[in-house]
Amino acid sequence: MPDYSWPAAENRTLIGKRISRVDSPLKVSGRAKYSYDYHGPEMLFGKILRSPYAKARIISIDTSAAEKMPGVKAVEIIQKPGTTVHWAGDEIVGVAAVDEPTAEDGIRAIEVKYQLLQHNVSDAEPPAGAGEAPGPMSEDDVWDAADQIQPAQVAAQMAQLGVKFKATEEMLAVWKKYDMPDEIIAAARTAPYHEEKEGASSSFFQKAAAQSQGEPDKAFAEADAVSEGLYGSPVITHCCLETHGSTAEWPDKDHLFVHISTQNVSGIPGQMAEPMGVPAANVHIHQDHIGGGFGSKFAADRWDMAAARLSKKADGKPVRMMLERDSELKVAGARPSAYARVKVAAKRDGTITGWQSQSWGTGGPGGGGMPPIPYVFAIPNQRKQHTAIRNNIGPARAWRAPNHPQAAVITMGALEDTAAKLNMDPLEMFLKNIELTKPRQDIYREELNIAADLMSWKSKWRPRGQNISGNIARGLGLSLHTWGGRGHASDCDLTLHPDGSVEIKLGSQDLGTGTRTCILIVAAETLGIPMDAITLNIGDTQYPPSGGSGGSTTIGGVSSSTRRAAVDAREALFEKVAPALNAQPADLECVNGTVRVKGDSSRSLSWKQACAKLGAMPLTVRGKNPDKTKPPDLTNSGVGGVQMAEVEVDTETGVVKVKKMVAVQDCGLVIDLKTAESQCHGALIMGITYALFEEKIMDQNTGRMLNPDMEFYRLAGISDIPELVVHMMTGKGYDERGVIGLGEPPVISPGAAISNAVANAIGVRVPFLPLTPDRVLAALGQKAGA
Amino acid sequence: MQDDPKKPLEESSGVSRRDFLKISGISAAAVPLIGTKVVEAAGQPIKVYGPGRVPVELTVNGKKHTLQLEPRVTLLDALRDNLEITGAKRVCDRGECGACTVLLDNKTVYACSVLAIDAQGKQITTVEALMQGGKLHPVQQAFVDTDASQCGFCTPGFVVATKVFLDKHPKPTPDEIRRGLSGNLCRCGTYHGIQQAIAQFAQKGA
Numbered sequence: 001m002p003d004y005s006w007p008a009a010e011n012r013t014l015i016g017k018r019i020s021r022v023d024s025p026l027k028v029s030g031r032a033k034y035s036y037d038y039h040g041p042e043m044l045f046g047k048i049l050r051s052p053y054a055k056a057r058i059i060s061i062d063t064s065a066a067e068k069m070p071g072v073k074a075v076e077i078i079q080k081p082g083t084t085v086h087w088a089g090d091e092i093v094g095v096a097a098v099d100e101p102t103a104e105d106g107i108r109a110i111e112v113k114y115q116l117l118q119h120n121v122s123d124a125e126p127p128a129g130a131g132e133a134p135g136p137m138s139e140d141d142v143w144d145a146a147d148q149i150q151p152a153q154v155a156a157q158m159a160q161l162g163v164k165f166k167a168t169e170e171m172l173a174v175w176k177k178y179d180m181p182d183e184i185i186a187a188a189r190t191a192p193y194h195e196e197k198e199g200a201s202s203s204f205f206q207k208a209a210a211q212s213q214g215e216p217d218k219a220f221a222e223a224d225a226v227s228e229g230l231y232g233s234p235v236i237t238h239c240c241l242e243t244h245g246s247t248a249e250w251p252d253k254d255h256l257f258v259h260i261s262t263q264n265v266s267g268i269p270g271q272m273a274e275p276m277g278v279p280a281a282n283v284h285i286h287q288d289h290i291g292g293g294f295g296s297k298f299a300a301d302r303w304d305m306a307a308a309r310l311s312k313k314a315d316g317k318p319v320r321m322m323l324e325r326d327s328e329l330k331v332a333g334a335r336p337s338a339y340a341r342v343k344v345a346a347k348r349d350g351t352i353t354g355w356q357s358q359s360w361g362t363g364g365p366g367g368g369g370m371p372p373i374p375y376v377f378a379i380p381n382q383r384k385q386h387t388a389i390r391n392n393i394g395p396a397r398a399w400r401a402p403n404h405p406q407a408a409v410i411t412m413g414a415l416e417d418t419a420a421k422l423n424m425d426p427l428e429m430f431l432k433n434i435e436l437t438k439p440r441q442d443i444y445r446e447e448l449n450i451a452a453d454l455m456s457w458k459s460k461w462r463p464r465g466q467n468i469s470g471n472i473a474r475g476l477g478l479s480l481h482t483w484g485g486r487g488h489a490s491d492c493d494l495t496l497h498p499d500g501s502v503e504i505k506l507g508s509q510d511l512g513t514g515t516r517t518c519i520l521i522v523a524a525e526t527l528g529i530p531m532d533a534i535t536l537n538i539g540d541t542q543y544p545p546s547g548g549s550g551g552s553t554t555i556g557g558v559s560s561s562t563r564r565a566a567v568d569a570r571e572a573l574f575e576k577v578a579p580a581l582n583a584q585p586a587d588l589e590c591v592n593g594t595v596r597v598k599g600d601s602s603r604s605l606s607w608k609q610a611c612a613k614l615g616a617m618p619l620t621v622r623g624k625n626p627d628k629t630k631p632p633d634l635t636n637s638g639v640g641g642v643q644m645a646e647v648e649v650d651t652e653t654g655v656v657k658v659k660k661m662v663a664v665q666d667c668g669l670v671i672d673l674k675t676a677e678s679q680c681h682g683a684l685i686m687g688i689t690y691a692l693f694e695e696k697i698m699d700q701n702t703g704r705m706l707n708p709d710m711e712f713y714r715l716a717g718i719s720d721i722p723e724l725v726v727h728m729m730t731g732k733g734y735d736e737r738g739v740i741g742l743g744e745p746p747v748i749s750p751g752a753a754i755s756n757a758v759a760n761a762i763g764v765r766v767p768f769l770p771l772t773p774d775r776v777l778a779a780l781g782q783k784a785g786a
Numbered sequence: 787m788q789d790d791p792k793k794p795l796e797e798s799s800g801v802s803r804r805d806f807l808k809i810s811g812i813s814a815a816a817v818p819l820i821g822t823k824v825v826e827a828a829g830q831p832i833k834v835y836g837p838g839r840v841p842v843e844l845t846v847n848g849k850k851h852t853l854q855l856e857p858r859v860t861l862l863d864a865l866r867d868n869l870e871i872t873g874a875k876r877v878c879d880r881g882e883c884g885a886c887t888v889l890l891d892n893k894t895v896y897a898c899s900v901l902a903i904d905a906q907g908k909q910i911t912t913v914e915a916l917m918q919g920g921k922l923h924p925v926q927q928a929f930v931d932t933d934a935s936q937c938g939f940c941t942p943g944f945v946v947a948t949k950v951f952l953d954k955h956p957k958p959t960p961d962e963i964r965r966g967l968s969g970n971l972c973r974c975g976t977y978h979g980i981q982q983a984i985a986q987f988a989q990k991g992a
Contacts, residue, residue, distance in 0.1 A: 020931065021935070024930040024935055024938075027942075028935060028938075029916065029926060030873020030942040032938055033872065034872075034875075036875070099856075241939040242939045289938060290937060291877075291937050292973050678936060678978075682976060685975025685977055685978065689975075718964060718977045719964035
């Protein structure tokens with residue numbers, strides 16, 4: 001069996017070095033083609049009519065004027081009358097026209113009548129008792145339930161909870177008209193009627209059962225200090241620079257071809273096939289480059305389906321349907337909010353003994369789950385309880401390290417407050433409790449010490465509020481994080497041609513993380529040839545499937561499948577070449593563009609000469625991940641990272657300036673140190689952005705987002721960027737773990753570290769991100785008033 | 787870099803907002819006409835385009851193109867959708883992010899905020915023209931060396947803005963960088979690489 005394991009450090013020529021990104025020259029010269037850049041022959045432009053209301057039932061849709069409009073080529077109703085829309089911006093009708101302005105004119109000519117329903121876009125703290133005893137159901141509740149669960153279950157709920165509306169025959173006739181199942185109509189006639197009780201809980205709140213472990217009551221009773229606080233992060237958006245969308249066309253009536261902006265090239269056909277009525281094998285997906293995804297681009301969305309349907313109606317002509325910026329921010333995904341009231345019990349020496357939390361948050365209509373709190377530190381005695389708020393802000397999507405940044409803000413904030421209460425340096429307190437971070441305590445200990453050196457923590461740190469000169473308060477904060485990151489399923493085809501050219505095919509995608517570069521590094525390292533001697537093809541369903549790029553799973557997946565393919569190709573080549581070199585295949589090696597007898601440069605063939613021995617036909621092998629038949633496991637899971645932030649806060653204006661950030665990060669074996677460091681730099685910057693600026697602000701009156709643009713949904717600019725120091729943990733103790741993903745981990749801690757630094761600077765916690773001037777001033781005002 | 791990219795260009799369409807109000811007030815007869823018309827407003831002859839498609843001549847990267855465009859079409863959409871020159875990206879829809887930065891007579895503009903008809907008679911330079919003889923411009927090379935792109939969607943705009951900024955400030959101070967490049971936004975967080983690219987360029991004095 002060939003040795004598939006990663007080469008030892010002393011034998012690596014490319015792996016772990018700083019290698020420039022291979023697609024940079026295309027990107028810096030404008031030649032990189034994104035899905036948004038694709039322009040098909042006779043292409044039409046698609047636009048979507050969206051609901052202006054956060055919750056409404058569609059009563060009627062009149063598209064006749066739009067259909068008659070010159071230049072409009074197809075109209076497609078996306079949600080029929082009778083459907084309930086659950087957020088402002090929800091898709092109603094799609095239009096395809098000869099150009100964009102005409103498509104917009106077409107949209108304006110459509111008339112939709114709505115019945116408005118009561119919406120909620122707030123994620124404020126649920127009132128006491130909310131979600132505990134659901135009251136009788138409203139008409140809205142019944143429609144909602146009918147959208148989500150089986151008719152029999154809805155009927156059972158109605159019988160059990162009762163209803164708070166009088167089911168008139170008129171009402172039920174409307175229900176019938178809009179396809180309400182008969183079983184539910186029957187239940188409405190028999191369900192007990194209850195008047196609405198004052199303060200009865202609405203269906204907005206879903207209270208989960210309390211969880212506890214250890215002996216929380218005892219821990220709090222015996223604590224030397226109990227710290228209490230409020231922490232949280234709001235809903236934010238992904239704000240990908242390339243908006244969501246696609247261009248769909250039908251080369252013939254049975255085949256669909258889609259250029260889509262996606263993190264999931266291989267997975268899209270399976271999502272589109274059934275709705276489009278064609279086999280998945282007939283759906284061809286292509287994407288060269290993607291302008292950002294961050295977790296929001298795994299699906300073929302409703303607008304993509306609409307583009308495909310509009311194209312079909314327009315004789316198969318390509319229909320480009322890319323979202324406008326406002327729609328991107330309103331409907332194309334958001335990170336759930338998470339807030340918590342936390343109590344921490346500790347001993348005088350800093351030992352943390354107990355955790356108690358009441359948390360809440362929203363992920364839109366689906367509610368959402370509890371973030372993993374307490375985070376990283378497995379506190380022995382805990383009691384926690386979470387209430388999910390189901391509301392009408394639009395759907396949530398995975399956002400880089402789902403739930404972890406929120407968990408870090410809550411946990412690291414509560415622990416820092418506890419250290420402050422004990423008059424301890426939080427670095428000392430974190431080290432004191434490092435055993436609670438098992439099984440990564442050794443990694444964290446080492447990283448904390450390195451980070452402290454890089455930040456000059458010990459010389460710079462002062463107790464809370466004791467580093468103020470004039471209006472400027474300075475402070476330091478820290479946070480720890482973890483993530484899984486095991487490689488996903490990936491198939492890689494590697495072909496050696498008799499003329500010496502090498503080709504790799506892999507249905508993955510490069511999100512800007514350096515996937516192309518890393519695949520080429522692994523193949524070139526294994527075959528002993530230059531990276532530019534290999535042609536790499538990714539981003540197409542004609543290539544072997546590779547998993548979606550989410551959860552930091554890509555690097556482990558593609559590097560492992562590529563390594564196995566390259567080793568197998570090399571072994572096959574050795575078989576062919578050995579007789580010419582008078583040697584056994586096992587005695588050969590690939591070095592510096594030659595195939596030679598190990599250590600003997602006098603018995604060698606050039607790469608080209610060696611490949612000529614393949615004969616007339618090229619040789620193709622397939623590498624897979626995972627592959628238990630070809631050990632060892634080349635990828636692993638579970639990283640540790642530490643970050644520290646230094647801030648300056650102007651106590652008169654409330655403006656927070658980040659002055660320096662340090663990231664110390666482990667990700668097992670690093671394939672490309674340069675792109676790995678860039679991931680960390682980028683994550684720190686994205687973290688500064690969500691710590692200081694980002695919030696999807698909803699208006700409770702209208703149910704709409706107030707800042708769906710890039711002026712008021714602010715991203716950090718170059719002037720917001722402080723000194724950034726990134727240290728990757730490499731070498732012994734790290735490399736031998738195998739390759740682990742890096743996309744998520746470094747974006748987890750910045751919010752928590754910056755929040756802690758601000759608390760350290762101004763002497764009081766600013767409870768919620770983003771740390772805007774008004775929130776800072778409010779916290780300072782409370783402190784002064786206290 | 788123009789000091790404030792959001793400031794309207796001087797000498798833009800030749801029809802100021804005030805003139806436009808006057809025209810709409812005085813010359814309803816001009817509206818149904820197709821093609822360019824000259825009307826008198828405030829005693830001055832003023833060109834009026836449209837409302838239908840009108841011939842538009844654009845000089846892009848040294849090459850002349852004649853297009854039939856509605857007057858409401860932006861320079862960005864004309865470049866991307868009519869000429870298929872796609873280096874400049876559409877991101878924010880209007881004047882907030884700089885991803886569509888191109889040069890008009892060697893001044894940076896947001897191509898989304900200039901009408902194609904107003905770019906006539908001017909030299910339009912896009913990111914595609916910075917490479918010479920198949921070789922990257924030194925600013926582009928610096929971006930490659932310092933890994934100043936990730937997804938790369940903001941990169942073309944940033945490269946154009948940085949090139950012009952460095953033409954004016956070959957040895958920029960950190961403060962000049964902060965002010966000079968604040969008109970471009972990135973989501974992946976490549977600003978660190980861009981700062982390094984500028985430092986590399988300034989050091990080499992390329």
